[in-house]
Amino acid sequence: MYEKEKDLISAFLRGEVDRRGMLKGLGAAGLTAGTAGTLFNLMSTQALAADFDWKAHSGKSLKLLLNKHPYADAMIANLQTFKDLTGIEVTYDVFPEDVYFDKVTAALSSSSTEYDAFMTGAYMTWTYGPAGWITDLNEWIKDPAKTNPQYGWDDFLPGVKASCAWNGQPGGALGSEDAKQWCIPWGYEQNNLSYNKEMFDKVGVSVPKNLDELLVVAAKLTKDVGGGVYGIGVRGSRSWATIHPGFLSGYANFGQKDLNVSADGKLSAAMSTPESKAFHAKWVQMIQESGPKDWSTYTWYQVGTDLGAGASAMIYDADILGYFMNGGDNKMAGKLAYAPFAANPAASAPTPNIWIWALAMSNFSADKDATWYFLQWATGLEHAIFGATKMDFVNPVRASVWKDEMFRERLNKSYPGYVEMHDISAPGAKIHFTAQPLFFDLTTEWAATLQKMVAKEVPVDEGLDKLAESINRQLAEAGLG
Numbered sequence: 001m002y003e004k005e006k007d008l009i010s011a012f013l014r015g016e017v018d019r020r021g022m023l024k025g026l027g028a029a030g031l032t033a034g035t036a037g038t039l040f041n042l043m044s045t046q047a048l049a050a051d052f053d054w055k056a057h058s059g060k061s062l063k064l065l066l067n068k069h070p071y072a073d074a075m076i077a078n079l080q081t082f083k084d085l086t087g088i089e090v091t092y093d094v095f096p097e098d099v100y101f102d103k104v105t106a107a108l109s110s111s112s113t114e115y116d117a118f119m120t121g122a123y124m125t126w127t128y129g130p131a132g133w134i135t136d137l138n139e140w141i142k143d144p145a146k147t148n149p150q151y152g153w154d155d156f157l158p159g160v161k162a163s164c165a166w167n168g169q170p171g172g173a174l175g176s177e178d179a180k181q182w183c184i185p186w187g188y189e190q191n192n193l194s195y196n197k198e199m200f201d202k203v204g205v206s207v208p209k210n211l212d213e214l215l216v217v218a219a220k221l222t223k224d225v226g227g228g229v230y231g232i233g234v235r236g237s238r239s240w241a242t243i244h245p246g247f248l249s250g251y252a253n254f255g256q257k258d259l260n261v262s263a264d265g266k267l268s269a270a271m272s273t274p275e276s277k278a279f280h281a282k283w284v285q286m287i288q289e290s291g292p293k294d295w296s297t298y299t300w301y302q303v304g305t306d307l308g309a310g311a312s313a314m315i316y317d318a319d320i321l322g323y324f325m326n327g328g329d330n331k332m333a334g335k336l337a338y339a340p341f342a343a344n345p346a347a348s349a350p351t352p353n354i355w356i357w358a359l360a361m362s363n364f365s366a367d368k369d370a371t372w373y374f375l376q377w378a379t380g381l382e383h384a385i386f387g388a389t390k391m392d393f394v395n396p397v398r399a400s401v402w403k404d405e406m407f408r409e410r411l412n413k414s415y416p417g418y419v420e421m422h423d424i425s426a427p428g429a430k431i432h433f434t435a436q437p438l439f440f441d442l443t444t445e446w447a448a449t450l451q452k453m454v455a456k457e458v459p460v461d462e463g464l465d466k467l468a469e470s471i472n473r474q475l476a477e478a479g480l481g
Contacts, residue, residue: 005029020405030127052148057370058087064374065107065118066092067100070324070394071187071357072119074387075378082377088370108133108362116365117375122164122356125182126435130168135361136180140372151376155350155398159430160185164358170436170480171261183358184379185397190352190429191249192421193339194307194322195314197333199225211250211282214316218290221313229432231290233306233315236298237425238451240443244433245300246316247450248353249281250343252432254279258442259434259471267436267480269468271446279343281460284453296451308332318342318355319421320394321357326415327392338417340424351428356397395422402426442471 005026012022048205049322066072072094079090093115095103100126108113108128128134140146141153148329162175164183172179197209203224218231235242248258256279257270260395270276287295292306300321306312308325310332315322315445319338326336342350359378377383381400387393388407401407402422411418447466452458458466477481 023406047437049258051150054085054148055087055371057367057373060367060370061089062116062247062367062371062374063093063114065115066094067119067357068094068096069119069357070392071387074391074393077391078383078386081383082374083141086373087372099308102472108364111364113362113364113366115362116371117227117359117361119186120183120358120360122183122185122358122431123244123433123439125164125358125360126166126437126439128360129180129182129406130437131165133363134182135363135365135368136182137184137361137372137375138181140368140376142359143182146369146372151379152381152398152400155381155400156185157188157397157399157426157429159426160188160354160356160397163354163356163431166435169265171265171267173257174431183356183360184375185356185358186379187393188354188356188395188397188429189318189320190350190354190395190422190425191245191317192319192350192352193314193316193341194319194325194336195339196307196310196312196335197337197416198335198343199229199310207339209342210345211279211286212345214341214343215282215286215289215468218286218314222290223314227310229311229313230292230306231313232286233298233303233312234287234291234295234317235300235303236287236291236295236447236451238444238448238453239297239299240440240447241299242447242450243443244353244355245318246431248250249341249351250316251276251279251282252351252353253343253347255344257432257434258446259475260438261434267434267475269471269475271471272464272468277461277464280450280453282463284450284460287454291454295454307336310479319418323394323418324392325380334414336415338415338421340368340421349428350425351432352425353432354429356431436480438474438480442474445470 008022008025021225029437047344083090104118104120125134164185165179165181166172167176194206199221203221205217205220208217221231234246254275256276260268260270292298300317303315303317304321304325307315307322308330322336324331327333340350359375361368361371361375381398384396384398384401385404388396388401396402408419446467449463453460453463472481
């Protein structure tokens with residue numbers, strides 16, 4: 001039974017038939033989508049197990065600490081596949097993001113053995129790694145006895161993979177040859193424009209292509225759309241998270257940095273240059289003229305929900321935030337579009353700063369080999385394809401998923417411009433911050449300074465000079481400057 005269909009799936013798994021051809025053939029054979037899916041999953045699991053002993057740790061159990069997120073939802077929906085493949089039992093705790101990182105810190109700082117692996121942001125590993133809380137995964141990645149030969153470490157997008165590796169030296173380049181692989185990227189987000197096409201058409205404006213145009217278009221949208229709609233949504237709360245999305249993406253596009261790293265490894269503030277001051281002045285003007293009235297309270301949540309509800313015409317923030325606002329029960333679902341954005345008109349391409357949701361191994365795990373089996377499955381190609389084509393597992397971190405025609409067609413159909421936006425931006429996408437232990441303190445102070453500028457409590461030039469002076473003092477006190 002199903003022998004011909006099995007032959008067709010086998011041909012796909014060998015790369016002899018593309019995904020479209022396989023699905024067309026299965027449909028022509030009369031298989032329902034459910035039966036075809038079950039058969040495909042069964043044979044994928046068999047193929048995955050062909051060259052590697054996935055049962056080496058059968059009978060063991062692991063526990064995960066997860067943030068409530070679509071990436072976690074996709075993993076949970078496919079978790080039985082891992083259990084069937086390995087014989088390893090997996091349990092998990094899921095917490096909302098407003099308490100999640102406190103849970104992670106509490107577990108790691110107390111050397112708890114409760115959790116074997118957990119979700120993390122790459123920035124957090126700059127604290128967890130030097131503290132000895134997480135494991136350098138190079139030992140497992142480079143061991144052919146412990147890693148499936150089909151894992152495809154070279155398939156990860158280079159900038160994303162490198163952003164999860166650091167040598168622990170303040171100011172050390174991410175992804176350097178001596179870097180430790182603190183986590184494995186799982187899904188990521190670039191910062192670009194998501195906009196309401198209906199509002200753009202109503203006002204008669206085109207998508208802005210640089211920061212000067214962005215100021216003009218956002219102001220016109222604020223003036224002419226009506227109904228209290230404002231032109232541009234960006235984050236504004238007193239948090240490092242206000243600096244990392246659109247702000248740093250545009251700032252880096254002008255060649256500006258957060259910190260200088262001298263030849264002897266000393267750090268110093270880099271935001272008091274004339275070019276930096278010019279960028280800050282335009283950013284502040286944009287918020288004053290075209291941002292939300294209570295901008296200083298805005299986190300990613302308010303930026304996204306305003307776009308989804310039709311309260312804003314455009315955001316310069318995470319692309320996946322725009323993705324999620326274009327679906328579900330959001331008022332503006334189906335009306336949003338996407339565009340790459342290079343703030344500097346002289347730049348050849350966008351340089352989006354990125355946020356990465358990754359998976360890390362606790363250094364206090366009682367069974368690191370079994371934990372690595374879970375990590376390589378959860379970050380492997382088969383699960384990535386499952387999440388990208390059947391769930392909302394965007395943005396995938398593997399190049400081969402972005403080449404999958406069915407995935408691209410799915411995005412092109414419901415998310416106009418998303419694939420093009422990604423393909424243009426991905427080569428320049430990486431973490432543009434300098435890795436160092438005061439990261440959260442210094443960027444939070446940067447956000448506080450930005451608030452004062454927007455509120456006209458301090459002029460831009462004076463504010464940046466004071467910020468640089470404060471940062472240099474803190475770096476010196478910490479022995480970093």
